[in-house]
Amino acid sequence: MHNFIKCLGYIGLAMLSLFAVSISAYGASIEGSVEKQETNIYAISIFLIFALSTLGITWWAARRTKTKEAFYTASGGVTPMQNALAIAGDFMSAATLLGITGLMFFRGYDGYILSFSIVVGWAIMLMIIAERFRNLGRFTFVDVISYRLEGHSVRILMAACSLVVIVFYLIGQMVGAGKLIQLLFGLDYIYAIIIVSALMVLYVTFGGMIATTWVQMIKAVLLLGGGAFIAFALLAKFNFSFSEMLQASVNVHPKGQALLEPGGWLKKSSLNVWTVGLTMCFGILGLPHVLMRFFTVKDAAGARKSVAYATLIMALFYIFILIIGLGAVAILWGNPDYYDASGNIIGGSNMVALHAAKSLGGDLFLGFMSAVAFATILAVVAGLTLAASAAIAHDLYAVVIKDGKADPKTELRISKISVLVIGALSIVLGVVFETQNIAVITAFALAIAASVNFPLLLLSMYWRGLTSRGAVIGGTMTFVLTIIIIIFSDNIWVMVLGNEKAIFPYIYPTIFTMPAGFVLMWFFSTTDKSAKANLEKSRFNEQFFRSETGYGADKASKH
Numbered sequence: 001m002h003n004f005i006k007c008l009g010y011i012g013l014a015m016l017s018l019f020a021v022s023i024s025a026y027g028a029s030i031e032g033s034v035e036k037q038e039t040n041i042y043a044i045s046i047f048l049i050f051a052l053s054t055l056g057i058t059w060w061a062a063r064r065t066k067t068k069e070a071f072y073t074a075s076g077g078v079t080p081m082q083n084a085l086a087i088a089g090d091f092m093s094a095a096t097l098l099g100i101t102g103l104m105f106f107r108g109y110d111g112y113i114l115s116f117s118i119v120v121g122w123a124i125m126l127m128i129i130a131e132r133f134r135n136l137g138r139f140t141f142v143d144v145i146s147y148r149l150e151g152h153s154v155r156i157l158m159a160a161c162s163l164v165v166i167v168f169y170l171i172g173q174m175v176g177a178g179k180l181i182q183l184l185f186g187l188d189y190i191y192a193i194i195i196v197s198a199l200m201v202l203y204v205t206f207g208g209m210i211a212t213t214w215v216q217m218i219k220a221v222l223l224l225g226g227g228a229f230i231a232f233a234l235l236a237k238f239n240f241s242f243s244e245m246l247q248a249s250v251n252v253h254p255k256g257q258a259l260l261e262p263g264g265w266l267k268k269s270s271l272n273v274w275t276v277g278l279t280m281c282f283g284i285l286g287l288p289h290v291l292m293r294f295f296t297v298k299d300a301a302g303a304r305k306s307v308a309y310a311t312l313i314m315a316l317f318y319i320f321i322l323i324i325g326l327g328a329v330a331i332l333w334g335n336p337d338y339y340d341a342s343g344n345i346i347g348g349s350n351m352v353a354l355h356a357a358k359s360l361g362g363d364l365f366l367g368f369m370s371a372v373a374f375a376t377i378l379a380v381v382a383g384l385t386l387a388a389s390a391a392i393a394h395d396l397y398a399v400v401i402k403d404g405k406a407d408p409k410t411e412l413r414i415s416k417i418s419v420l421v422i423g424a425l426s427i428v429l430g431v432v433f434e435t436q437n438i439a440v441i442t443a444f445a446l447a448i449a450a451s452v453n454f455p456l457l458l459l460s461m462y463w464r465g466l467t468s469r470g471a472v473i474g475g476t477m478t479f480v481l482t483i484i485i486i487i488f489s490d491n492i493w494v495m496v497l498g499n500e501k502a503i504f505p506y507i508y509p510t511i512f513t514m515p516a517g518f519v520l521m522w523f524f525s526t527t528d529k530s531a532k533a534n535l536e537k538s539r540f541n542e543q544f545f546r547s548e549t550g551y552g553a554d555k556a557s558k559h
Contacts, residue, residue, distance in 0.1 A: 042367020043185050043374075050218070050375050051199060057214045061207035068412045071208035072139045072390050078213055078296040084309030086213045087293055089220035089379050091118055091284070092317045097227065097324075097373060098180075101356075102349035104325025105332070108259035112325070115318035117280035119311060125285055126307040132461050132547040134294045134303035140387070141291040141453070142395045145460045148539035149468045150532050152400045157475055159395040161452050162288040166388045167429070168445040169287070170381065170422075174430035177377045179350075185370065193430035196378055201423040203382045204389065205416045209296055212382045219379040222372045224313065227320035230353065230369075233360040234327040242323070249329035259329070275511035282514060283446030286453025289387035300550050328356040335359075381426070389418040444486060451482045451513035459521055461547060464540040467533040470525025478517035485509035 069075045078086070100115060137143035142158040174193050181192030203211045238245040246260060253259045284290060294303040332338050332345070338355045340346050345355070354373075358366035393415035398406035452475050459466045486492060486509060490502035525533070545551065 042364055043370035044367075046368050046371035047185075047374055050222075050371060054211070054215050054218065055199075055202065057218075058203050058207035058211040061210035061214065064210055065206070065208040068139075068394075068408050068415070070210065071412055071415055072386075072394065073292075073295040074209040074213060076296060076298050078209075080297055080302045080305035081309055082213060082217055083293055083297050083302070083306040084313060085220045086216035086296075086383075087290065087306060087310040088313040088317070089216035089223075089376070090290055090383060091314055092220055092223050092227075092376070096317075096321065097223065097353050097369075097376075098350040100321055101325040101328065101353040102351070104322075105328050105352040106349060108253075108255055109261060109326070112318075112322055115321060117277045118284060119315055119318065121281040121284045122307060122311040122314065124281070126304065126311065128458070128462075129285060129291075130294060130303040130307045131300040133291060133457075134297070134300045135547045135550040136461065136543065137295060139292070139295060139394050140390050141288055141457060142391070145456055145471070147460070148543045149460075149466075149471060149536055151468055153472045154468050154475075155395055155400055157472055158453070158456065159391045159400075161448060161475070161479060162391045162395070163388060165286070165445045165449050165453065166288060166384050166391070168448075169289075169442060170384045170388075170426055171429045171433050172442040172445070173377050173381050173384065174426050175433050177374065177381075178430060178434060180374050180377065185374070189434060190431070192374075193427050196381055197423045197427045197430075199378055200381045200385050200426070201419055204385045204419045209386060212379075212386050213296065215382055216379040219372070219375045220313070223376055224317055224320075226357070226369050226372050227317055227324065229365070230357055230360060231320040231323040231327075234323055234331070234356065237331065237360075238327075245323075245327050245330060249326050249333075251330075252333045253329050259326070271511060272506050275506050275508045278514065279446050279450055279508040279510040282450040282454050282510070284449075286449030286457060287445070288391065288453075289383040291457075292387050292390065293383075324353055324356060328352050331359050332356060385419055385422050385426075388422050389415045392418040447486060447508050447510050447513065448479065448482055450510045451517050452479050455514060455517035455521060459518070459525075461543075463522075464537050465525050466521065467525045467528045467530075467536050469528040469530070469533065470521045470523070473524040474517065474521030477520050478513060481516060482509055482513045485513060 065071050067075070096115070100112070104112065133141070133144055136147050140162070142155050142162065145158050146155045174196060177196045178189035178192040181187045181195075182189060185192075203215055207214075235242065235245060238248060250257055250259055294306070297303055297306055332352065332355055338346055338359075345351060347354075354366055354369055357369040361368075393411050397414050398404065398411045455478070456471055456475055460471070485504050488503035489506065489509065490504075491507070493499050493502045493504070
């Protein structure tokens with residue numbers, strides 16, 4: 001219990017950090033209607049180079065992906081720096097580059113809170129999750145949660161939650177890919193999702209985690225380099241004076257000095273500030289495809305270094321985003337070259353960073369950044385697909401259906417079949433959800449991850465009293481509650497279902513559902529007096545020893 005209280009103390013510090021900058025920015029995603037642009041030959045050419053290069057890597061990786069260990073976790077052979085780049089690649093996304101910069105361009109400083117929340121989340125990951133998580137599992141985060149719990153009910157529940165989170169996240173990425181194609185390449189929506197799905201299937205089916213890791217690494221380096229170029233080129237226009245650049249932006253923006261002041265986006269509701277910040281901060285701590293990456297390094301020390309390096313990389317990138325988002329105002333605002341006849345910025349708000357790239361580096365650099373933006377989605381989708389195949393083949397087939405006695409070759413074959421099915425499904429879902437708001441869809445994934453996955457993961461590692469009954473009943477109730485509240489929120493009740501006013505008045509449910517998850521799991525665990533519960537509690541000492549020392553971490557999970 002002492003460890004759990006200490007852990008909650010860390011979380012409390014992080015939440016105070018969030019409160020210290022209590023402003024928020026909603027929807028750093030590629031969302032809303034987009035306008036198809038002219039075909040960009042540079043963008044297509046550069047993306048083809050990226051695709052061919054990564055397919056070459058996949059061919060190389062396929063020769064090293066002969067076992068399920070290699071397929072799921074690259075046999076633990078990824079270095080901490082490589083893993084850090086791959087992890088950072090999941091969050092240095094097209095949505096970040098295009099969405100947050102566009103939001104800051106129009107709304108000002110408030111848009112930066114989304115980046116801040118993510119960095120805080122990774123600080124928490126470093127303090128309380130990374131090392132213990134690496135020591136307790138082998139392939140998936142469900143291995144960790146079910147380490148000392150009896151039966152398959154917990155694994156079934158968490159595998160189902162994993163798949164729901166992944167599917168929602170995958171839908172957002174596929175729809176984003178289609179919109180990016182229209183925005184950046186001048187091609188049709190359907191071509192985008194087919195291209196992404198086909199490449200994703202090739203990467204994951206043949207190259208597994210090794211190919212996925214290299215795709216994410218390359219994409220992270222390209223995006224970081226592109227962001228650095230735009231940021232430094234912007235500063236160079238103002239003698240590398242950040243204050244001079246900000247003053248130039250304030251002078252041309254209608255908001256004036258208010259552009260640099262907090263309180264503009266969700267100032268009417270402090271609860272909205274909290275719930276958006278908490279969703280981003282704790283949602284990443286429950287994302288299966290992110291947690292899975294900790295098993296790709298050799299040991300817990302590697303996991304810790306991965307998170308530390310990734311946090312530094314992302315913090316640097318978000319500094320570039322701050323410069324681009326506010327600095328673009330000075331060179332783009334009111335510039336007739338980037339506005340249409342009706343006075344709107346060409347292509348919509350998500351084109352701000354790309355317009356800045358063109359202004360600073362011409363058509364060639366615009367093409368480069370366009371191709372990199374599309375590659376970011378491809379890398380994230382590959383990671384999501386691999387995590388989904390692991391949930392199906394490992395958690396459900398090998399452990400639940402075969403009771404841990406599955407033939408490794410059969411499990412690997414089922415993993416690859418799952419990838420093909422997910423690839424086909426992603427195309428269908430991308431078409432079905434084409435007109436939906438991506439921010440809404442992604443909110444489902446992050447809210448469920450923060451409300452169900454994160455509390456259960458934390459309690460399983462730090463609280464002796466957690467039982468299967470508490471995990472299953474509490475987790476299921478929290479999952480249902482989260483879905484119901486999302487349906488009753490403005491995002492669904494008004495925007496999708498067409499009602500006049502939302503029943504639930506806040507953007508995300510996390511400020512209510514995450515505490516509810518902890519309370520429900522605690523209540524149904526403490527009221528469980530069965531012999532099975534006593535056995536599960538008695539195993540905590542063994543789990544604690546392994547989580548602290550890593551002894552036995554190279555062996556298969558207990559269940």
